[in-house]
Amino acid sequence: MASPLIKATYMATRPDRDPELLAENIAREQSLELTRSLIPDDIARRLLGRVLAVEPTDEQRWRLIIGYPVELASQQVGQLLHLVHGNVSFYPRIRLAGLELPPELLCTLPGPMAGLPGVRSWTGIRSRALLMTVLKPRGSTPKSLAGLAGAFASAGGDLVKDDQNLVEHDLDQFRDRVMLCAQAIEKAQDKTGRACLYLPHVAGSGSHLERQLEYVARLGLGGVVMCPWVLGLETAATRAREHGLMWLAHPALAGSLTEPEDTGVSSAVLLGTLVRAAGADISIFPGRGGRIQSRHDDDEAATCHTLTQPLGPLHPTLPCLGGGKTLAEAPDTAQRLGNDCAVLVGGDVIAQGDNLAVKLKETIERLEQTSEQQRPGA
Amino acid sequence: MASPLIKATYMATRPDRDPELLAENIAREQSLELTRSLIPDDIARRLLGRVLAVEPTDEQRWRLIIGYPVELASQQVGQLLHLVHGNVSFYPRIRLAGLELPPELLCTLPGPMAGLPGVRSWTGIRSRALLMTVLKPRGSTPKSLAGLAGAFASAGGDLVKDDQNLVEHDLDQFRDRVMLCAQAIEKAQDKTGRACLYLPHVAGSGSHLERQLEYVARLGLGGVVMCPWVLGLETAATRAREHGLMWLAHPALAGSLTEPEDTGVSSAVLLGTLVRAAGADISIFPGRGGRIQSRHDDDEAATCHTLTQPLGPLHPTLPCLGGGKTLAEAPDTAQRLGNDCAVLVGGDVIAQGDNLAVKLKETIERLEQTSEQQRPGA
Structure with missing residues (x-):
């Protein structure tokens, strides 16, 4: 059964490579951080980040929507933060602009006590x-x-x-x-x-x-x-x-x-x-x-x-x-x-x-x- | 006796106000975070950040060197980080580019165990x-x-x-x-x-x-x-x-x-x-x-x-x-x-x-x- 997804929306300004490729690179960087050919297929199926959408928003910018299998957050807020903005923070002109958390994750996160x-x-x-x-x-x-x-x-x-x-x-x-x-x-x-x-x-x-x-x-x-x-x-x-x-x-x-x-x-x-x-x-x-x-x-x-x-x-x-x-x-x-x-x-x-x-x-x-x-x- | 200073060098790109004023604003923001007229003089003398230098480096950029009295770091690395880059992280086009720590602070910080x-x-x-x-x-x-x-x-x-x-x-x-x-x-x-x-x-x-x-x-x-x-x-x-x-x-x-x-x-x-x-x-x-x-x-x-x-x-x-x-x-x-x-x-x-x-x-x-x-x- 497919895993629920954490949906992260990144804005890419003047992308330094083809936007489709960039989206795939980010999805892989943030999930398994390895050349695609070296990732065993069964692991990719379960855990590799997925490109959900790649859309231009104006002449300079593209919206890249990536879905991360919920397991990757390990039910931890720290790991969630790392998952959506860890290494990609070093990529040029990429901004995390939106984040949707599935119910399966929300019910495991602490949230405010009061x-x-x-x-x-x-x-x-x-x-x-x-x-x-x-x-x-x-x-x-x-x-x-x-x-x-x-x-x-x-x-x-x-x-x-x-x-x-x-x-x-x-x-x-x-x-x-x-x-x-x-x-x-x-x-x-x-x-x-x-x-x-x-x-x-x-x-x-x-x-x-x-x-x-x-x-x-x-x-x-x-x-x-x-x-x-x-x-x-x-x-x-x-x-x-x-x-x-x-x-x-x-x-x-x-x-x-x-x-x-x-x-x-x-x-x-x-x-x-x-x-x-x-x-x-x-x-x-x-x-x-x-x-x-x-x-x-x-x-x-x-x-x-x-x-x-x-x-x-x-x-x-x-x-x-x-x-x-x-x-x-x-x-x-x-x-x-x-x-x-x-x-x-x-x-x-x-x-x-x-x-x-x-x-x-x-x-x-x-x-x-x-x-x-x-x-x-x- | 004057307190030893932590020296922070900020680069201001296309400063949004007079560079001298900007330097004074940062020095105050990061140390006492209060309008100058509301800071009692004895506190200002002891703890207010000081502007040490304001120099243009090219047509767009200025180097602002600020000295913070060492007490402001409270002998904690977290507070040191906060002191040199806390609220100023919200200022437009200011980058912390250099940091000199006085011996009096260094001997209180942990440093690497091995x-x-x-x-x-x-x-x-x-x-x-x-x-x-x-x-x-x-x-x-x-x-x-x-x-x-x-x-x-x-x-x-x-x-x-x-x-x-x-x-x-x-x-x-x-x-x-x-x-x-x-x-x-x-x-x-x-x-x-x-x-x-x-x-x-x-x-x-x-x-x-x-x-x-x-x-x-x-x-x-x-x-x-x-x-x-x-x-x-x-x-x-x-x-x-x-x-x-x-x-x-x-x-x-x-x-x-x-x-x-x-x-x-x-x-x-x-x-x-x-x-x-x-x-x-x-x-x-x-x-x-x-x-x-x-x-x-x-x-x-x-x-x-x-x-x-x-x-x-x-x-x-x-x-x-x-x-x-x-x-x-x-x-x-x-x-x-x-x-x-x-x-x-x-x-x-x-x-x-x-x-x-x-x-x-x-x-x-x-x-x-x-x-x-x-x-x-x-």
């Missing part, structure tokens, strides 16, 4: 878009970071993440800082009667990483921030799950894959499908506006789509727009993308100073209005 | 370039892969690696295959009286990865193959070290960073300096010739250089050219790059069939001749 519904349930925000801030800069005293966390939570903010630059070699310093920030948020929660989800950043490897995760779990916090392209995508997912923690995937390093025109991997696949399959509960990506923006116009809608559309038994992942967004931009973002997203506002929250409470209240009211307007029948 | 001298010591090959093959294709019976391993080792080959597509979900299958290949190589060693280093591929995460490493260590094998851009660079390094195993870094996925003209990270930095700092004993990269080649002419020499030049207390890492190289190309490679390298020949070894012993003997003799010619005073 995902978007989990974050909504933790924060109690049922329908509007969420507001997140970031604790920085590195070098600040724990007290000063805790002050910022407390001010944001007191003013009604939904999510607080550590900046991914907050990394301590000394674990006692990590514990002191996280404890103070968690306490400040708890105090604010007591005042507002609302939950604010605090996500400390954990980094490193081995027992060093382990002890950070243990501590966060012991404090009863809901989750952590991790950089999966530094830590390893599957590594990050497994570590968080072992501790029953949600996790936010920060895209550091991923820009080298998502941003080029004709190489790498699209944001919708990398920071959408793959990050969700691995099990991130929240995925940050740049989209439009702010200091860091995607160069691909359709990235933010496409990435939101792959994070939240029905995908086998997998929970949706909460899409989060980051990269220097402002409070003023948040309601527009929710207008554009719908309510099932979060907006990360860092510097602009710090810049508000004493006006923070007023500005945050205004912003949240506008997010609520947007949510009302978008209700079916509204 | 490195090039360790591989030479294991194999007993003191001066010539080394020959490696790869066990594939996936889907072959363990017996057939073991046959290939045994034939290569019997004919005098130096190193055998698993193809990085060899990934079993079922650990018993992994153990059976690795055991058979290890036995075949041991038998060959008894015959030749020479050691051949076998490196099984390990993949996945958590206890699944752990059990593979345990098994390889228990068999008394010298090392493993890992894909650090899938597993996480620091994760891979830490896991191998915990088991006292050498490791070969396979560059799967890294092409999206190394191959573009004007984005990403140069091969010399990514597959050279950073992979060595993390502690890989062998680093594979494409270089010239074969099925997969680097598009950057100077990559192979530059990457060999960063892997083997003096670098604080760190052992050199054995450079290994891979990507469909042939036996006939191996001696030329050693001529070009010197003897301190390995050449990975996969399909062409399988293609030799019954001629393998003769062809391998010929190739090794030519590598020995090259080595003699390159001896000082020869």
Whole structure:
């Protein structure tokens, strides 16, 4: 019986050989990586990647659709990533632009432990878009970071993440800082009667990483921030799950894959499908506006789509727009993308100073209005 | 006292803003990620990245040299990677082209456990370039892969690696295959009286990865193959070290960073300096010739250089050219790059069939001749 296929769509720009041949070469490179004549026929029948379509899309570009037998992913997200973009990352002007995972694979992948519904349930925000801030800069005293966390939570903010630059070699310093920030948020929660989800950043490897995760779990916090392209995508997912923690995937390093025109991997696949399959509960990506923006116009809608559309038994992942967004931009973002997203506002929250409470209240009211307007029948 | 600096050289192609401003923006993005006016002066003095040079190199390109205070790397390879290429990976047309690590950082980084001298010591090959093959294709019976391993080792080959597509979900299958290949190589060693280093591929995460490493260590094998851009660079390094195993870094996925003209990270930095700092004993990269080649002419020499030049207390890492190289190309490679390298020949070894012993003997003799010619005073 034929094996279900993982379908990968590659865009080839100014192909360096006949497009049909190129498609066959990629299908073979990524599956069995051997000259065709040296592959025994029974192995080829079972495991060789198959060319499903080769179509020109404009004068310079071709769409190559390859089907990989599902066994090749070995039921591992790391191996899936490797399968669809391992050696082919060295081929000239090939970009992985689409990825379809068959149900047989989806039911073996972790997916988010809690995902978007989990974050909504933790924060109690049922329908509007969420507001997140970031604790920085590195070098600040724990007290000063805790002050910022407390001010944001007191003013009604939904999510607080550590900046991914907050990394301590000394674990006692990590514990002191996280404890103070968690306490400040708890105090604010007591005042507002609302939950604010605090996500400390954990980094490193081995027992060093382990002890950070243990501590966060012991404090009863809901989750952590991790950089999966530094830590390893599957590594990050497994570590968080072992501790029953949600996790936010920060895209550091991923820009080298998502941003080029004709190489790498699209944001919708990398920071959408793959990050969700691995099990991130929240995925940050740049989209439009702010200091860091995607160069691909359709990235933010496409990435939101792959994070939240029905995908086998997998929970949706909460899409989060980051990269220097402002409070003023948040309601527009929710207008554009719908309510099932979060907006990360860092510097602009710090810049508000004493006006923070007023500005945050205004912003949240506008997010609520947007949510009302978008209700079916509204 | 001023902190020692990590010096990162970025090439900016057709800068999207004034080059001086761009350099300042990158220095700030990668260190404290906050509007300058919001950074307290004492923190800026200690931790803000500094612009060291801004120079045009041709009509389109500028060289931006940034100094990051060494504390920002937190004595972690993962954080170092993040520091020099995290968010800036999303900036348009910025490529990390050079990296200098100060002695104060180098002495805190792991570096290779055994490195090039360790591989030479294991194999007993003191001066010539080394020959490696790869066990594939996936889907072959363990017996057939073991046959290939045994034939290569019997004919005098130096190193055998698993193809990085060899990934079993079922650990018993992994153990059976690795055991058979290890036995075949041991038998060959008894015959030749020479050691051949076998490196099984390990993949996945958590206890699944752990059990593979345990098994390889228990068999008394010298090392493993890992894909650090899938597993996480620091994760891979830490896991191998915990088991006292050498490791070969396979560059799967890294092409999206190394191959573009004007984005990403140069091969010399990514597959050279950073992979060595993390502690890989062998680093594979494409270089010239074969099925997969680097598009950057100077990559192979530059990457060999960063892997083997003096670098604080760190052992050199054995450079290994891979990507469909042939036996006939191996001696030329050693001529070009010197003897301190390995050449990975996969399909062409399988293609030799019954001629393998003769062809391998010929190739090794030519590598020995090259080595003699390159001896000082020869």
